[in-house]
Amino acid sequence: MDELFQHFLNAVILGGTYALLGIGLTLIFGIMRVVNFTHGELYAFGAYCMYAFVMLFHVNFFLALVLAMSMGTVLGAAIELLLLNRLRGADIDTTMLVMIGAWIVMQNTEQFVWSGVALSISSPFPANPLVVGPLSVSWNRVYVFLIALGLIGTTYFVVNRTRLGKAMRATFQDRDTAALMGIRIGRIHTATFALGSGLAAAAGALLGPVFVVTPTMGDLAASKAFAIVILGGLGNITGATLGGFILAFVEEIGAGYISSGYRDAMGFLLIILILLMRPTGLFAQKERIG
Amino acid sequence: MRKFAGLVTTAAILAGGIITGVNAQETIKIGVTQPLTGAFAASGNYVAQGAKIAEDEINKAGGVLGKKIQLIIEDNKSNPTEAVSTVEKLITKDKVPVLIGAWSSTLTLAVMPKLEEYKVPMIVETSSSGKITTSGNPYIFRISPTSAMEAKSFQPLVPKMGIKKASFLYTNNDFGIGSANEYSNMLKANGVTIGAMETMDPKATDFSAQLAKIKASGSDSLFVTTAVEQLTLILKQAKEQQLNVRIISCGGSNSPDQLIEQAGDAANGSFHTAFFPPWFPEVTKNPEVSKRYMDEWKKRGHNVGGLTEGFRGFDGVYVAVAGIEAAGKAEPDAIRAALWGVTVKGIYGDIHFNKEGPAGKESGQNVPVVYLVTISNGKVTRTSF
Numbered sequence: 001m002d003e004l005f006q007h008f009l010n011a012v013i014l015g016g017t018y019a020l021l022g023i024g025l026t027l028i029f030g031i032m033r034v035v036n037f038t039h040g041e042l043y044a045f046g047a048y049c050m051y052a053f054v055m056l057f058h059v060n061f062f063l064a065l066v067l068a069m070s071m072g073t074v075l076g077a078a079i080e081l082l083l084l085n086r087l088r089g090a091d092i093d094t095t096m097l098v099m100i101g102a103w104i105v106m107q108n109t110e111q112f113v114w115s116g117v118a119l120s121i122s123s124p125f126p127a128n129p130l131v132v133g134p135l136s137v138s139w140n141r142v143y144v145f146l147i148a149l150g151l152i153g154t155t156y157f158v159v160n161r162t163r164l165g166k167a168m169r170a171t172f173q174d175r176d177t178a179a180l181m182g183i184r185i186g187r188i189h190t191a192t193f194a195l196g197s198g199l200a201a202a203a204g205a206l207l208g209p210v211f212v213v214t215p216t217m218g219d220l221a222a223s224k225a226f227a228i229v230i231l232g233g234l235g236n237i238t239g240a241t242l243g244g245f246i247l248a249f250v251e252e253i254g255a256g257y258i259s260s261g262y263r264d265a266m267g268f269l270l271i272i273l274i275l276l277m278r279p280t281g282l283f284a285q286k287e288r289i290g
Numbered sequence: 291m292r293k294f295a296g297l298v299t300t301a302a303i304l305a306g307g308i309i310t311g312v313n314a315q316e317t318i319k320i321g322v323t324q325p326l327t328g329a330f331a332a333s334g335n336y337v338a339q340g341a342k343i344a345e346d347e348i349n350k351a352g353g354v355l356g357k358k359i360q361l362i363i364e365d366n367k368s369n370p371t372e373a374v375s376t377v378e379k380l381i382t383k384d385k386v387p388v389l390i391g392a393w394s395s396t397l398t399l400a401v402m403p404k405l406e407e408y409k410v411p412m413i414v415e416t417s418s419s420g421k422i423t424t425s426g427n428p429y430i431f432r433i434s435p436t437s438a439m440e441a442k443s444f445q446p447l448v449p450k451m452g453i454k455k456a457s458f459l460y461t462n463n464d465f466g467i468g469s470a471n472e473y474s475n476m477l478k479a480n481g482v483t484i485g486a487m488e489t490m491d492p493k494a495t496d497f498s499a500q501l502a503k504i505k506a507s508g509s510d511s512l513f514v515t516t517a518v519e520q521l522t523l524i525l526k527q528a529k530e531q532q533l534n535v536r537i538i539s540c541g542g543s544n545s546p547d548q549l550i551e552q553a554g555d556a557a558n559g560s561f562h563t564a565f566f567p568p569w570f571p572e573v574t575k576n577p578e579v580s581k582r583y584m585d586e587w588k589k590r591g592h593n594v595g596g597l598t599e600g601f602r603g604f605d606g607v608y609v610a611v612a613g614i615e616a617a618g619k620a621e622p623d624a625i626r627a628a629l630w631g632v633t634v635k636g637i638y639g640d641i642h643f644n645k646e647g648p649a650g651k652e653s654g655q656n657v658p659v660v661y662l663v664t665i666s667n668g669k670v671t672r673t674s675f
Contacts, residue, residue: 116331
């Protein structure tokens with residue numbers, strides 16, 4: 001029974017970071033219709049920023065998170081302005097190819113700058129875990145979970161309660177009408193991509209100290225993020241949040257009680273099953289067509 | 291861009307050749323396929339760095355058969371498909387008469403059919419899966435130990451360490467599966483109960499589910515087989531989950547120095563098999579060779595944590611060159627035949643090849659020494675009981 005509780009605790013903690021990865025990607029896809037292959041690299045970028053600030057420049061650990069997230073936001077805005085802005089109106093295949101190119105360039109730049117050796121970031125948290133009865137969890141992971149929840153909540157607030165969020169939602173519902181109503185679609189796109197990228201970089205900066213930082217760390221994160229987004233319904237923040245927790249639970253319980261070697265397969269098996277029954281994902285939003 | 295790194299390496303080697311005034315036609319080429327990018331990039335680069343040290347030493351001493359040697363290092367990107375294309379390129383385009391590669395067991399197994407097809411021998415410097423030398427490929431000459439050898443040399447320690455119930459956590463590939471099979475069989479034969487047998491994807495970073503299960507199994511020891519990146523995470527996460535078992539890492543790609551640096555406190559009390567112990571090089575069979583290699587490695591400013599991988603490439607080049615010298619010509623079949631007779635004073639010991647595998651199609655297998663080390667108080671010490 002202790003084992004089951006430990007699995008549940010692990011899944012909840014893991015789910016928070018999965019959700020954070022998912023919402024950034026789902027925003028970008030939902031509002032911009034861009035399949036963002038650089039999402040995983042922005043995650044890695046956040047982790048490397050964290051490494052540079054904490055380990056090389058000895059910046060305060062918590063301030064470094066804010067800086068890494070800001071750098072991710074700036075890089076996201078740069079990608080949008082330099083690449084995607086020019087491709088608006090281009091078909092989805094062209095955009096996808098450009099994004100795949102950007103992904104490869106970013107990953108190889110990381111490899112070139114930091115080499116393939118894994119780097120580790122020291123955290124100010126005590127090495128001994130937080131112990132509750134038979135369960136234990138590291139302080140660092142508790143911190144990651146709480147910050148992730150905070151960021152998800154903030155994103156929720158921005159999208160649902162602010163003027164910018166209203167413009168984003170209007171663009172999502174009907175781009176042309178939104179433009180006719182005076183919303184500057186270009187700015188909304190840049191803001192959305194920057195916000196999504198900032199969230200990915202935050203996830204990387206949070207998880208960098210938990211795991212190790214490597215140039216290929218983004219690949220796994222990106223594949224999970226795509227799975228979560230498809231599971232939750234494209235463009236749906238609630239869907240991505242719940243999708244993140246569902247994926248974490250399936251993986252953790254599947255790995256614990258069925259087979260750990262097929263941990264990643266379990267998640268994708270679930271996605272196939274859900275898509276067979278609900279082809280638009282669990283929580284797809286209705287779109288106005290025409 | 292990925293190819294770019296390979297091009298730069300090749301260009302650098304070519305440039306090196308020009309500066310030392312060597313005509314490309316007068317060199318003997320040796321092909322090296324290593325994972326320079328991707329999941330195993332760190333280890334693959336160390337092996338390549340070690341190989342380059344040997345290349346420079348040999349050329350400084352006059353080369354072989356009156357010619358300089360030239361390494362052609364290709365990046366197999368930690369990917370079996372890419373590994374096959376690098377070998378095909380090295381053999382058909384560069385016309386190398388002998389190869390060194392391909393780091394992981396999965397990569398080596400992937401390229402083996404190509405060696406048979408083109409009849410070119412390959413020195414296997416790292417891979418440990420038993421299948422490599424037992425499947426009947428007469429072009430394989432392995433200098434690294436097999437998982438079976440490792441398990442066998444561990445056997446006397448089982449009663450000394452008081453292992454009663456052991457669990458396994460291993461990467462789900464030829465390396466991990468081979469190692470877990472050999473060790474679990476050896477332990478069972480010595481009366482040890484096997485608890486959980488847990489696998490992990492080679493790219494996975496979160497092992498909480500596996501560790502919770504291992505904790506519940508009530509084992510006293512955990513045998514882990516994977517490369518250093520995952521091992522770092524496992525040590526950290528085992529501490530987070532208060533898994534109070536003795537952790538023993540197998541396979542020799544565990545870089546204890548890097549573990550101390552990156553896992554910190556969580557690395558204390560763990561045991562690791564090592565095939566070269568740079569913390570006490572005097573115990574190796576040829577300490578003068580070990581010392582020479584270590585001095586040059588440090589002089590070049592390479593990462594000290596990579597010493598336990600780099601020597602594989604260093605020895606690999608010396609063995610390939612010994613084969614060329616004994617053959618008297620740089621031709622694949624002559625080198626293959628000559629490798630059976632060579633003995634090389636290397637870091638792996640006095641390297642020579644015993645026959646292994648089905649009769650008539652035997653592969654060559656060296657028998658190196660396996661060391662067991664312990665990390666305590668942030669230092670590596672030789673395990674003694």
